Amino acid sequence: MTADTPVSDQPPSDQPMFDLIVPCAFGLEAVVKRELKGIDIEATISDTGRVSFRGTREMICRANLWLRTADRVLIQVGEFPAGDFDALFETTRNIAWGRLMPVDAAFPVTGRSIKSTLTSVPACQRSVKRAIVDAMMRDHGTQQLPETGPLYKVDVSILKDVATLTVDTTGRSLHRRGYRTHISAAPLKETLASAMVMLSYWRSGKAMIDPFCGSGTIPIEAARIGRNMAPGLDREFACQDWPDYSDELWSDCRSTAAAQALPALEEKILASDINGRVLTAARDNAVRAGVQDDIHFQVMPAAEVSSKRQYGCLITNPPYGQRIGSGPSSRHDDSGFPGYGGDSQEDQELDALYESLPDLFEKLPTWSHYFLTAYPHLERAIGRKADRRRKLYNGRIECTYYQYQGPKPTPQKRSQSGDSD
Ligand SMILES: C[S@@+](CC[C@H](N)C(=O)[O-])C[C@H]1O[C@@H](n2cnc3c(N)ncnc32)[C@H](O)[C@@H]1O
Structure with missing residues (x-):
């Protein structure tokens, strides 16, 4: 793209199109792609932790409003070889930044460099900043760039000597929905919790329990x-x-989205925890999220959880102990595996808790069971291999999502399980 080239191409419909990157946690690429398809956006998995599509401003608004499992939506402004500072500076300066950003735009530059000749990230950021300043002065015909206006966060990411320049359309990461002000000691990101649900068989009408x-x-x-x-x-x-995202565009997208919301769930979700204080916070969060009528909260040890409903989904994130979550564990049994058979009281309580999980399978024999944990011996404690295992990250903690599928409902049981097909 050069100074004569617009940041976007003009399709016949007169709607500018943008190349967009949707970063997400490792392991969630296919879920994000499926989510985009659900809002009529065709996307491709372009790399690990990255889904891409081409779209209009309206699609950018829609993706930001609807994506549950992605981190943000970025406009890809350029991608080019940048083996030295001249290439980085000149190619960045040749981009028509003034077509994307108004004269008063604030444009801080962040950066990263992986396996590349240009290793100094601050020097790369400075070079990109200077190049954008030159381009903005050229495109707007001014020497004054006050940077007092709307925020356009620019990122320069150099991987194997190829620079990718992006501008963030999202702001605070998409996992920040706005409802969670009270958090427990080890909260899941909302994006990951959503992915756990989307990777399960649960859907509205089926029973669901989270006992932790x-x-x-x-x-x-x-x-x-x-x-x-x-x-x-x-x-x-x-x-x-x-300025090019009108209030009308946003209010149209928001009102269309709001109109698609469904009434309260017919089958309430059961959410329980042994800690009453944590549960009070969970209730407050549910009120702010507008789903307090859809969830029955109860202080209860997991061992007491039961349900008369059939073919439901137990989806949960049991405790996995601080040491497991905070790096290489000091816990080793004779087999050399960390995290099992440790001596401390915490270790033993954790082992006992996992060894009690088979009781849940016995009490809920027709249910599917899903556990996200960093505890390394869940399958051994449960006494059988999961039907599916996925590596997922809770922040920086590597976890596994163990999926145990329950039996399929027989035709006459389908209505009871919430299955209509
Ligand atoms: C990893 S945290 C769950 C975090 C949760 N997914 C969130 O996003 O906030 C594990 C929870 O299990 C609860 N817990 C620990 N032992 C329990 C037991 N025996 N029965 C039920 N809950 C228990 C803890 O109080 C803690 O809230």
């Missing part, structure tokens, strides 16, 4: 999925302040 619910992230995200509530409706986005 903490601040309620999994049941709250499930209720919002079940009610088709757009996750971004209660928050703002960076590109809302951009």
